[in-house]
Amino acid sequence: MTLGTVISVDEIATRLKVLADPTRLRIFDLLLGGERCNCEMGGLLGLAPNLISHHLGVLRGSGLVVARRDTNDARWVYYSVDRAALADMAAMLSAFFSPDRLADRDPACGPPMNGQ
Template structure:
């Protein structure tokens, strides 16, 4: 499977803000209405909307309209992609750490 670095980078950029990390933490309990999430922050509704836009554009969060309210949830498939990327990276680093003399071998030749 080809890695989608652009998608992973977009998600990591979206997660690079403490407020958005807290939003993801809130959404880990399941779908949330924007009005309910706002109660957990000392920010305005337009500021929350900006953060939600960043998260939805990254693909990590799904948005759906329910009457006049927006409801948000984590896109589990996207989250799994990011987790898988880091798990693969960790396995590769552990495997490569076994051959610590790789540069010495090349220099001797």
């Protein structure tokens, strides 16, 4: 089985690049624990609100995080992990890193293996 039949390597790479930034990974980790606002995350991480907003924008752009405005006061925005996107990512990574993908084969070029 090749990866192409299961999932796009480019899609996996794009999602992993988003989470490769330590700040974004910390934000994502906080959001796995439930919905939060920008100021709460900034306080917990010791980061300025504009920096948190930038990273949330990247996470939202990737589809991993969603935003919701407070119905009583639209100035407040709350962020959470998109559950469907998280499930998709978990399935992609599980399929990609599956031990079932390992295959025994001889290289296509070079001298024969095992003295054959």
